[in-house]
Amino acid sequence: MSVANEKVYGAIKLQKSIIKQKSKLGIKEYDRYFITLPIEWVESADVQKGDVLLLSGTPEELKIKVQKG
Numbered sequence: 688m689s690v691a692n693e694k695v696y697g698a699i700k701l702q703k704s705i706i707k708q709k710s711k712l713g714i715k716e717y718d719r720y721f722i723t724l725p726i727e728w729v730e731s732a733d734v735q736k737g738d739v740l741l742l743s744g745t746p747e748e749l750k751i752k753v754q755k756g
Contacts, residue, residue, distance in 0.1 A: 724751075 700723040708715050722742070728751065734740065737756030744750040 702721040704719045704721070706717040706719055708717065722740075732740075732751055732753050734753055735756070739754040739756060741752040741754065742749060743752075
């Protein structure tokens with residue numbers, strides 16, 4: 688796994704990784720994104736393992752919607 692792109696917005700860190708996977712049909716590439724959020728945001732949103740976070744807005748005004756898993 689290699690980091691192809693990284694952006695830092697204040698306390699928020701975004702990382703993009705490219706995943707290469709071999710299959711019978713050839714090699715497939717997938718983009719995987721990681722985001723680091725302040726712990727206060729995660730605690731106040733009551734995020735649990737398996738939940739899906741939908742992010743929107745701008746780096747200055749990020750909105751998080753939690754879909755329970």
